[in-house]
Amino acid sequence: MTDMLPPGSTIGILGGGQLGRMLSVAAARLGYRTHVYEPAANPPAADVAHAVTTAPYEDAAALTAFARSVDVITYEFENVPTSALDLLESLRPIRPNRRALATSQDRILEKDFLASLGLTTAPYAAVTSATDLDTALARIGAPAILKTTRLGYDGKGQARIRAATDAPEALAAMQGAPSVLEGFVDFAFEVSVIAARGLSGEVAAYDPGENVHMDGILHTTTVPARLTPAQRTDAVLLAARILNALDYVGVMGVELFVTPAALVVNEIAPRVHNSGHWTQNGCAVDQFEQHIRAIAGWPLGDGSRHADVEMLNLIGDDIAQVPALARRKDTAIHLYGKAEARPGRKMGHVNRILRRG
Amino acid sequence: MTDMLPPGSTIGILGGGQLGRMLSVAAARLGYRTHVYEPAANPPAADVAHAVTTAPYEDAAALTAFARSVDVITYEFENVPTSALDLLESLRPIRPNRRALATSQDRILEKDFLASLGLTTAPYAAVTSATDLDTALARIGAPAILKTTRLGYDGKGQARIRAATDAPEALAAMQGAPSVLEGFVDFAFEVSVIAARGLSGEVAAYDPGENVHMDGILHTTTVPARLTPAQRTDAVLLAARILNALDYVGVMGVELFVTPAALVVNEIAPRVHNSGHWTQNGCAVDQFEQHIRAIAGWPLGDGSRHADVEMLNLIGDDIAQVPALARRKDTAIHLYGKAEARPGRKMGHVNRILRRG
Numbered sequence: 001m002t003d004m005l006p007p008g009s010t011i012g013i014l015g016g017g018q019l020g021r022m023l024s025v026a027a028a029r030l031g032y033r034t035h036v037y038e039p040a041a042n043p044p045a046a047d048v049a050h051a052v053t054t055a056p057y058e059d060a061a062a063l064t065a066f067a068r069s070v071d072v073i074t075y076e077f078e079n080v081p082t083s084a085l086d087l088l089e090s091l092r093p094i095r096p097n098r099r100a101l102a103t104s105q106d107r108i109l110e111k112d113f114l115a116s117l118g119l120t121t122a123p124y125a126a127v128t129s130a131t132d133l134d135t136a137l138a139r140i141g142a143p144a145i146l147k148t149t150r151l152g153y154d155g156k157g158q159a160r161i162r163a164a165t166d167a168p169e170a171l172a173a174m175q176g177a178p179s180v181l182e183g184f185v186d187f188a189f190e191v192s193v194i195a196a197r198g199l200s201g202e203v204a205a206y207d208p209g210e211n212v213h214m215d216g217i218l219h220t221t222t223v224p225a226r227l228t229p230a231q232r233t234d235a236v237l238l239a240a241r242i243l244n245a246l247d248y249v250g251v252m253g254v255e256l257f258v259t260p261a262a263l264v265v266n267e268i269a270p271r272v273h274n275s276g277h278w279t280q281n282g283c284a285v286d287q288f289e290q291h292i293r294a295i296a297g298w299p300l301g302d303g304s305r306h307a308d309v310e311m312l313n314l315i316g317d318d319i320a321q322v323p324a325l326a327r328r329k330d331t332a333i334h335l336y337g338k339a340e341a342r343p344g345r346k347m348g349h350v351n352r353i354l355r356r357g
Numbered sequence: 358m359t360d361m362l363p364p365g366s367t368i369g370i371l372g373g374g375q376l377g378r379m380l381s382v383a384a385a386r387l388g389y390r391t392h393v394y395e396p397a398a399n400p401p402a403a404d405v406a407h408a409v410t411t412a413p414y415e416d417a418a419a420l421t422a423f424a425r426s427v428d429v430i431t432y433e434f435e436n437v438p439t440s441a442l443d444l445l446e447s448l449r450p451i452r453p454n455r456r457a458l459a460t461s462q463d464r465i466l467e468k469d470f471l472a473s474l475g476l477t478t479a480p481y482a483a484v485t486s487a488t489d490l491d492t493a494l495a496r497i498g499a500p501a502i503l504k505t506t507r508l509g510y511d512g513k514g515q516a517r518i519r520a521a522t523d524a525p526e527a528l529a530a531m532q533g534a535p536s537v538l539e540g541f542v543d544f545a546f547e548v549s550v551i552a553a554r555g556l557s558g559e560v561a562a563y564d565p566g567e568n569v570h571m572d573g574i575l576h577t578t579t580v581p582a583r584l585t586p587a588q589r590t591d592a593v594l595l596a597a598r599i600l601n602a603l604d605y606v607g608v609m610g611v612e613l614f615v616t617p618a619a620l621v622v623n624e625i626a627p628r629v630h631n632s633g634h635w636t637q638n639g640c641a642v643d644q645f646e647q648h649i650r651a652i653a654g655w656p657l658g659d660g661s662r663h664a665d666v667e668m669l670n671l672i673g674d675d676i677a678q679v680p681a682l683a684r685r686k687d688t689a690i691h692l693y694g695k696a697e698a699r700p701g702r703k704m705g706h707v708n709r710i711l712r713r714g
Contacts, residue, residue, distance in 0.1 A: 004680055004683075007676065007679070007692060007694070008694060008695075008696050021385070024405070025382050025385065025386075025405065028378070028382065028404050028405045028694060029382075029690070029691055029692065030690060030692055031679075031692030031693070031694050031705065032694070033404050033694060034404075046407065047385050047390050047391075047406075047407045048381070048382065048385045048405045048406075048407075049404075049405075050403065050404045050405075281641070284638070284686070284687075284689060284710065285689070293683070298683050299683050299684045301683075301686070302686040302687070304686075306713055319364065322364070322388075323361055326361075326650070326655050326656050326658075327656045329641070329658070329659040329661075330641075330659070332641060332642070333386070333387060334386055335364060335386065335387055335388030336388070337364070337365060337385060337388050337389070337390060338365075339365050348388065353641065356663055356713075356714070357713065357714045
């Protein structure tokens with residue numbers, strides 16, 4: 001309890017997108033101020049932050065001033081350059097820690113880490129050349145997916161290989177970046193476990209949600225997922241194992257492929273996660289407050305689910321549906337304040353209550 | 358529907374306290390920016406507002422710049438000077454409207470208005486002199502309360518008269534301000550109706566909450582209140598009548614004394630209200646979002662109650678209870694980010710879920 005960040009303290013947030021926006025609101029609700037660091041101008045989080053720094057991650061002076069103005073640093077975006085993190089960490093604690101970031105920033109490190117815990121992942125192999133790719137395809141087989149090892153997000157930097165003849169084009173799409181070939185997992189569906197670990201080591205997890213993607217972007221998350229009780233337990237314990245192994249503090253999203261034989265870990269995100277937005281209207285304490293509680297040294301909050309919920313992302317022109325959605329009594333609306341509705345851009349989401357109690 | 362304020366619009370909020378803070382968060386959730394106007398430095402709402410103007414209500418240049426930067430103006434504080442409102446209204450719409458403000462700013466106007474609707478109030482009489490007070494006391498009797506007609510808030514500007522001999526001291530406490538003598542109402546308990554009226558005229562009301570005050574400041578609000586079904590219906594219809602009569606747009610708090618014979622209107626507040634904070638954890642759409650929906654021309658949201666809730670204000674040193682409260686799974690915490698815990702200062706509130714379903 002003595003580790004609780006005093007009221008009025010400032011939480012630094014790296015990244016000013018919608019996740020930073022919703023983290024900032026949760027921080028305010030618990031009596032904290034936020035300072036958002038974001039290279040792009042007018043980020044969504046700026047509307048609800050106490051302070052905003054607009055500067056690139058290479059600006060040492062801006063990073064230093066930012067760090068000195070805050071009490072603890074967290075992030076909504078995991079691809080912050082190492083040099084920036086080194087500087088920030090020399091001045092203030094970063095939560096979740098650097099190891100979690102480094103692990104999730106590199107698909108090969110991540111899969112090696114998961115394998116070291118005895119968890120199942122898709123078969124994978126590092127690829128830096130056409131020869132590597134041929135060898136990997138021979139072992140793993142097609143169909144498969146070639147991905148850059150770093151900076152993957154919402155289907156970017158990925159190429160499908162339906163047959164060996166697709167290999168040259170897929171490799172070209174990586175533009176020379178170190179890559180990983182991932183074997184195809186014949187899964188029934190995907191679920192996410194949104195789990196949290198506090199500063200004292202306590203772990204809590206939300207009920208897993210079932211994800212549907214469209215065009216490589218999350219479309220809906222529905223709770224409850226179609227899991228057996230045993231699968232649900234396994235999913236939650238598996239997530240707890242990952243958090244404990246990383247000495248993690250904060251909320252993490254763990255994406256799992258569900259197959260008849262096993263739960264296959266697709267990827268981990270060391271931050272609040274789009275597939276956890278349903279918690280805003282399904283739980284007493286949502287993932288954003290849970291993250292702030294964890295990094296501010298609070299006891300974790302009540303994440304038990306009191307409603308069945310379907311979260312639907314509003315992408316690009318979907319924003320035009322808002323007037324109709326606003327009339328629905330079962331639907332909670334969450335918009336991100338983005339001015340321009342570009343194709344593929346996440347403009348907001350809605351949580352539809354399917355059943356209460 | 359065509360009246361909906363476009364996403365990305367800016368809502369101006371007069372007053373930067375905790376009500377403005379929670380309104381600002383609700384506005385952001387619906388995709389709007391807020392600009393807060395507040396004479397005092399570092400107001401609670403500044404932590405979550407897009408822009409803040411720190412200037413007195415007498416600063417015409419600041420008021421003009423503020424109004425020009427926003428699309429619609431609302432308020433969390435009803436005692437804004439008339440001259441400021443005149444200037445603002447010449448530039449942008451003010452919602453709720455000036456009539457609601459003027460009515461609630463003056464206890465005599467307010468009671469005359471309520472009486473004109475056939476509603477029951479405490480017996481009252483205007484007092485500007487010792488002679489007035491004697492005449493009023495002779496008619497209304499003691500015990501009674503003398504209040505300034507304007508600027509009353511949380512028990513300030515009030516003096517109890519237990520017997521006629523208290524009259525001179527009570528009158529002196531008014532410091533020459535026009536006052537009103539209100540007769541004592543022998544009520545069982547007090548309830549609040551938090552009601553909303555949209556731009557299209559639709560009205561919605563939350564389930565009435567039962568209020569307990571300590572030292573003239575709201576201590577707890579509990580829902581459901583101990584009302585009979587008939588009283589509950591009467592309370593809600595009475596509130597709707599007030600909103601319709603004022604052509605009101607936004608959320609209003611209506612305080613009622615419950616007596617065996619009647620529901621007696623204590624006062625109306627043309628804004629979100631402390632006794633409506635329970636809606637944050639008891640309803641799909643809370644009073645803050647409902648207010649933003651109303652003034653932004655949205656359809657009103659679902660205000661039906663899905664939990665029994667007790668709201669407890671954290672006043673002054675109560676803030677020290679937060680570490681213990683943070684461990685309670687049934688308790689949602691809402692802090693206002695105020696640096697200094699002065700006696701009588703509202704530092705935050707908690708909503709305890711008594712029962713779900």
